[in-house]
Amino acid sequence: MRYDVIIAGGSYAGMSAALQLARARRKVLVIDAGQRRNRFAASAHGFLGQDGRAPGAIADDARHQLLAYPTVEWVSGTVSKASQETGGFIVETDGGQRYSTQRLLLASGVIDELPDVEGLAQRWGKSVFHCPYCHGYELEQGPIGVLATSPMSFHHALMLPDWGPTTFFTNGVFEPDAEQQDSLARRGVTLVPERVERIEGERADVVLADGRVIAIDGLFVLPRIQVAGSLAASLGCVLEDGPLGAFIQADPMTRETSVPGVFVCGDAAMPFGSVALAVGDGVRAGSGVHRSLIFDAH
Missing domain, CATH: 3.50.50.60 (FAD/NAD(P)-binding domain)
Structure with missing residues (x-):
């Protein structure tokens, strides 16, 4: 089976992007290892409608709602490799599974260096x-x-x-x-x-x-940040220096990276981050990926 979009990372930004694509009835695969950046915090704040809730509860509810859409699938793991093929990409997980997709969305977040x-x-x-x-x-x-x-x-x-x-x-x-x-x-x-x-x-x-x-x-x-994993670098995505560390450069509207067909959202694509910002950026990226499937021939 070939997917329209594979999303590497299923935290707030990745799920928010997946939701937009699911509602456009696109075939989406989310691959996630469950390592949310805010997993150490007992509660999340500043996110309208979710203020004071446990971050894990917010993520669990979001996943439950997302997987109610029949075109969305979820695999536990990490995307370890990705390579271009005609009309898209081949993605491999750390468990050795291989998948084919037209578009790839990076939402794996960052690592805080304390x-x-x-x-x-x-x-x-x-x-x-x-x-x-x-x-x-x-x-x-x-x-x-x-x-x-x-x-x-x-x-x-x-x-x-x-x-x-x-x-x-x-x-x-x-x-x-x-x-x-x-x-x-x-x-x-x-x-x-x-x-x-x-x-x-x-x-x-x-x-x-x-x-x-x-x-x-x-x-x-203010810890230094590092883009999680080596996927962006191996694909050749251009990084941009920020005040706390490098993040993945992307179009401000579509969230497409310097590599055609590869998109990014969330903390890995911004110099600063929060749950609310990640969710909003996921909306931009999800709609950007969807438009590219309609209008762009990569």
Whole structure:
């Protein structure tokens, strides 16, 4: 059987794209390994109609609704290889299954590269976060920390005081100039230049190299991102440098990559991400793929 579209990755963006194609009665295969980026978080916020729900519950409901469409199939696994053939692509999974498709949509997301600070990784998604819109409100205006990972963290630190009194731990990564220090002071941000030794406690208390412990309710970090898997690179998709790492370059409307017939959506195609943005981008990509099946001869 040859599919109209194979979607590599079945998280929020991939399922959103699949839904548009299913409603156009196209034959769709979703291949997904179940590694959602937000799997560490207990609840999702900022997504209209789903605010406060468990991310897994949102994904499970979406999959149930999607698979109610008779033209959609789902395979558990990861797309490990893809090669071009006449009129489309041959896709192979890590389990050795092979499928043929006219169009390929990449929705495999990104990997967060967290700073190497003791105690930080095990609190990721629980009391260590990246998105204030997703997690800031629930901190109830308690003390907040920002751990510098790059110059972008300066902008992060300027944002966070709207959610609570903010301490900016520059950690030897970033040194604000006089103008930036003034901006931080006007926002009421406390600047701490000492090196961070570790994160401990029930929430995310910051232990400094000089022995001081600064108690905070939530720590915000901007991790570097890396496109998950090697599929985009092996196909020759052009990557674009973003403030936190490279993402896959795509047409802003159709979401087609530099490789004809290969599309992308979700966090792998944007410099920043959230569930709501991923779902919206999936809508764009799904409709873009559908239009290409009608109007474009690849």
